[in-house]
Structures are given as C-alpha cells and as structure tokens.
Amino acid sequence: MRIKTAIKALGLLSLVTFGATAAEQITRQEAQNLQPAGIITVSGTGGSPMDYRAQLSEKADAQGARAYRVIEARSGDSWHATAELYK
Secondary structure: OHHHHHHHHHHHHHHHHHHHHHHHHHHHHHHOOOOOEEEEEEHHHHHHHHHHHHHHHHHHHOOOOOOEEEEEEOHHHHHOOOOEEEE
C-alpha cells in the first residue's frame, strides 16, 4: 500500500514540476519584448485544443524556448498548429 501511495505522489510531483518549467503560451503584445527563436509545428487527429497546446509546450521546451505564440491553427477531423518560439 505504501508503494502505491509513493508512486501516486511521485506522479503528481512530476506533473507539478512539468507545469512549472513548461514554455508558456503568450500573446502578440507579450512577444514584442522577447527574442524570436524559431518556428515549430504539431499535428494530429482527434483530441482537443489542450492536446496541441501541450504538444507545442513540450516541443518549445525541447528547443530551449521559454514561451511560444500560436500563429496558425486548423481543426476538424485532424488538426495542425504552428507557433513561433521565444527565448
């Protein structure tokens, strides 16, 4: 029983840690004072806007960006999003 509790606690801690270091989505006005650092894209089928935001944030983190701004998004049976990265 203690092992299950410890595993659950570690899982919750990892979610909190990820959220604290994840690149954040910003607005055009917020981006004006930051340095552009590239473009990323994500796509998939099904899901919700939260799914592509999570994937954009993950990709931005992997490239060392602290923020991203969605510059194009399409949805329907499949979805696609493009974002500009900022450092």
